[in-house]
Amino acid sequence: QVQLVESGGGLVQAGGSLRLACAASGRTVSSYDMGWIRQAPGKKREFVAAIRSIGAWTYYANSVKGRFTISRDNAKNMVYLQMNGLLPDDTAVYYCSARPPGAGSDVSDDDRYNYWGQGTQVTVSS
Numbered sequence: 001q002v003q004l005v006e007s008g009g010g011l012v013q014a015g016g017s018l019r020l021a022c023a024a025s026g027r028t029v030s031s032y033d034m035g036w037i038r039q040a041p042g043k044k045r046e047f048v049a050a051i052r053s054i055g056a057w058t059y060y061a062n063s064v065k066g067r068f069t070i071s072r073d074n075a076k077n078m079v080y081l082q083m084n085g086l087l088p089d090d091t092a093v094y095y096c097s098a099r100p101p102g103a104g105s106d107v108s109d110d111d112r113y114n115y116w117g118q119g120t121q122v123t124v125s126s
Contacts, residue, residue, distance in 0.1 A: 002027040002115050004096045009120030016086050020120060022079040022096030029053075030074045033099050036081045037110045038092035038122075048094070049081060050107035059107050063089070086124045093119040 008020040020036070022029075035050040049070040050059045058070050069082040079096060097113035104112055 002029075002032060002098050004098060004115055004117035006094065006096045006117045006120040009094060009122045011123045011125065012086055014086060014088055014124055014126050016124070017082070017084045018086065018122060020081040020083065020094055020096075020122070022081075022117060024077045024079070024098070028074060029072055029077055029079055029098070031101075032115075033101055033103065033107055034070075034072060034079045035097045035099070035107060035110070035113055036070060036079075036094055037097050037113065037116075038090075038094045039119075040092040043092075045095075045110050046092070047108035047110055051079070052107070053101045061108070083122070086122075088124045088126045091122060091124050093121050095119045 003025045005023045033053050036048040038048050039045045051070045051072050067085040071080045096117040098115040099113045
C-alpha cells in the first residue's frame with residue numbers, strides 16, 4: 001500500500017501559478033501510475049493528469065493541456081503538478097492518487113485509482 005499526502009494548494013488570482021506536491025510513503029511512486037484528480041463543488045470528479053510508472057509517459061485532460069505539467073521525483077518519492085495560467089474554472093479540491101500499472105490503458109478512469117490523498121484546495125479568483 002501507499003499513503004499519499006498533498007500540499008501546495010491555496011488562493012491565487014487568475015493567470016497565476018501554483019505547484020502541488022504529493023508525498024508518498026509505504027511504497028515508491030515509481031511502482032504506480034500516479035494521477036491528479038480534482039473535484040469542484042457540486043460536480044463530478046474530473047481527471048486532470050497522470051504519469052505512468054513505466055516510461056514516465058504523461059497524460060492530460062484537454063482542459064489543462066499546455067498549462068499544467070505532472071512530474072515525478074523517484075528519489076524523493078514525490079509527485080508534482082505545476083499549474084500555470086490558472087483559471088477560475090480550475091477551482092477545486094485536488095487529489096493525488098495511485099493505481100497499479102496493470103489497471104488498464106485508460107489512465108483517465110478515476111475509478112481505477114486505488115489510493116487517494118486527503119486533497120488540497122485550489123481557489124482561483126477572477
